[in-house]
Amino acid sequence: MKTYAVRVNSDAHGWTLEVPALGRAAFARNIRDVDGKSTDLICAATGLGAADIALDITWPAPIMDALHRIDEARRHRRRAQETEAETLRDGIRKLRECGATFRDVGALVGLSHQRVHQLAEG
Numbered sequence: 001m002k003t004y005a006v007r008v009n010s011d012a013h014g015w016t017l018e019v020p021a022l023g024r025a026a027f028a029r030n031i032r033d034v035d036g037k038s039t040d041l042i043c044a045a046t047g048l049g050a051a052d053i054a055l056d057i058t059w060p061a062p063i064m065d066a067l068h069r070i071d072e073a074r075r076h077r078r079r080a081q082e083t084e085a086e087t088l089r090d091g092i093r094k095l096r097e098c099g100a101t102f103r104d105v106g107a108l109v110g111l112s113h114q115r116v117h118q119l120a121e122g
Helices: 031-046 061-097 102-109 113-121
Strands: 002-011 014-019 024-028 053-058
Touching: 002 031, 014 031, 024 031, 031 053, 061 102, 061 113, 102 113
Parallel strands: 002 053
Antiparallel strands: 002 014, 014 024
């Protein structure tokens, strides 16, 4: 599989796609079409099939920055969810050790008694 770099730039009517290795360019009306149009361009220029190429797309800096921030926020959210789940399981265990029923624990932590039971067992 051969990887082709694709530089994407904003255009007044959409997106310009440049493939420097081929000295070719194409146009996509929207971001959803960038992968497909880039693949079509490379396949037409090289004779390779879509399964034989990979794309290394470089977006304009503001888009790259936004994507990076979104990825970081998602990683942060996953870590927070993992911490919450661990803390919740530990809290359920401690409350149960104090004699609280699953229904009581559910009422205290804002979950159904069924969900508390699942967390306690998991």
